Amino acid sequence: MQDLGISVLFQGDNFIRLMGGLWITIRISLISVLFSMIFGVILGIIMMWKNPVTKVITKIYLEFIRIMPQLVLLFLVYFGSAKHFGWDFSGEMASIIVFVFWGTAEMGDLVRGALGSISIHQIESGKALGLTGGQIYWYVLIPQAVKRLIPQAMNLVTRMIKTTSLIVLIGVVEVVKIGQQMIEAARLTQPSAALWIYGVIFFLYFIICYPVSVLAAHLEKKWKD
Amino acid sequence: MDWNFIIQYSGLYKEAAFLTLRIACMGIFGSLILGLICGMIRYYKVPVLSRITGIYIELSRNTPLLIQLFFLYFGLPKIGIILESETCAVAGLVFLGGSYMAEAFRSGMEAVDSVQTESGLSLGLTKKQVWFYILLPQAAAIAIPGIGANVIFLIKETSVFSIVALMDLMHVAKDLIGLYYKTDEALLMLVTAYLVILLPISIIFMFLERRLRFAGSGD
Numbered sequence: 001m002q003d004l005g006i007s008v009l010f011q012g013d014n015f016i017r018l019m020g021g022l023w024i025t026i027r028i029s030l031i032s033v034l035f036s037m038i039f040g041v042i043l044g045i046i047m048m049w050k051n052p053v054t055k056v057i058t059k060i061y062l063e064f065i066r067i068m069p070q071l072v073l074l075f076l077v078y079f080g081s082a083k084h085f086g087w088d089f090s091g092e093m094a095s096i097i098v099f100v101f102w103g104t105a106e107m108g109d110l111v112r113g114a115l116g117s118i119s120i121h122q123i124e125s126g127k128a129l130g131l132t133g134g135q136i137y138w139y140v141l142i143p144q145a146v147k148r149l150i151p152q153a154m155n156l157v158t159r160m161i162k163t164t165s166l167i168v169l170i171g172v173v174e175v176v177k178i179g180q181q182m183i184e185a186a187r188l189t190q191p192s193a194a195l196w197i198y199g200v201i202f203f204l205y206f207i208i209c210y211p212v213s214v215l216a217a218h219l220e221k222k223w224k225d
Numbered sequence: 226m227d228w229n230f231i232i233q234y235s236g237l238y239k240e241a242a243f244l245t246l247r248i249a250c251m252g253i254f255g256s257l258i259l260g261l262i263c264g265m266i267r268y269y270k271v272p273v274l275s276r277i278t279g280i281y282i283e284l285s286r287n288t289p290l291l292i293q294l295f296f297l298y299f300g301l302p303k304i305g306i307i308l309e310s311e312t313c314a315v316a317g318l319v320f321l322g323g324s325y326m327a328e329a330f331r332s333g334m335e336a337v338d339s340v341q342t343e344s345g346l347s348l349g350l351t352k353k354q355v356w357f358y359i360l361l362p363q364a365a366a367i368a369i370p371g372i373g374a375n376v377i378f379l380i381k382e383t384s385v386f387s388i389v390a391l392m393d394l395m396h397v398a399k400d401l402i403g404l405y406y407k408t409d410e411a412l413l414m415l416v417t418a419y420l421v422i423l424l425p426i427s428i429i430f431m432f433l434e435r436r437l438r439f440a441g442s443g444d
């Protein structure tokens with residue numbers, strides 16, 4: 001009977017290596033998500049300012065980052081910065097920088113949307129009650145905005161995890177690259193390895209992202225006014 | 226900046242941009258059709274199909290296009306299904322886009338007040354007529370912002386097609402960097418090419434969105 005390609009996965013320490021690769025993917029995502037959330041909240045609040053200068057600058061930043069494919073941004077930082085400024089980022093560092101820039105833009109827009117969606121009478125009522133600006137943010141705006149924000153932010157997290165698959169293209173050794181190494185190593189002994197390994201990686205991404213999306217959808221439904 | 230180099234190689238980018246656009250168009254068209262079908266199945270809760278579509282939507286939305294393409298292009302040939310680069314790229318884009326479009330259409334249809342369809346039925350329209358004359362136009366108008374976002378998302382996703390051996394924009398840029406070490410020029414042209422493709426589309430959808438805002442009838 002022909003040997004199934006899936007057995008490649010259990011040869012030697014292949015499975016542990018693949019999980020190690022997955023951990024690198026997750027680590028890069030988590031670091032990027034963490035910084036993006038922090039900077040995104042700050043950016044979102046800055047975008048609410050009425051100052052025309054900050055408005056224009058944040059708008060340009062947001063539009064440029066969002067319109068460029070993430071892979072182009074990765075190329076810009078990975079190849080461009082090395083050539084131009086002589087910064088020799090590792091692939092991992094470059095990808096974290098790009099994902100933080102991109103995640104901040106996306107998160108900032110979500111924060112702005114969530115803050116903006118709160119009707120004006122909430123703020124006015126707060127003022128009428130004699131709250132200060134800071135108090136209005138802290139007691140009125142933020143608690144309401146957070147409920148709208150969290151499900152969307154979780155969807156952004158799944159998007160960021162999915163996007164980290166691109167970093168294999170700038171030479172980071174993560175789950176996809178390790179999978180490719182296994183396929184290469186087993187090319188002669190198990191030619192069908194590619195089908196199984198890529199299938200497994202496909203489901204690994206699914207297993208990570210699916211619970212987050214389900215939870216996000218659940219929270220969105222639950223908190224819908 | 227070496228402008229002669231830019232002029233000399235801008236033709237390559239033009240070709241690559243057209244390739245990207247052609248595949249994106251086919252992929253978006255395919256995903257609109259697939260999305261409409263899946264969206265309807267989900268909306269009308271067709272018994273078995275609805276469950277299958279649900280699984281498809283979750284699988285496609287929770288995995289990266291890159292891995293889907295790797296599976297299609299390198300995995301499937303092992304069981305005898307050999308796809309050409311372009312077919313593979315379009316298939317991957319339709320598989321990914323179909324689920325996003327399905328969600329846009331479904332939420333569009335769900336946003337149309339049930340009074341609308343009930344009025345249609347009580348006026349003696351058939352179910353098909355209600356769908357085509359009442360539900361679809363309003364749902365499409367509501368879904369336009371979502372569809373626009375998906376279209377731009379899908380065009381951006383085409384940037385990974387270099388891995389299925391297509392000479393797309395990323396591929397050209399990478400080649401020029403590798404061959405001539407003209408990093409600045411190659412990257413500048415890359416960014417410009419994507420801006421030229423994506424900016425007009427995003428502006429068109431912005432206007433469409435504004436034009437169609439009246440569509441929420443019954444409010």
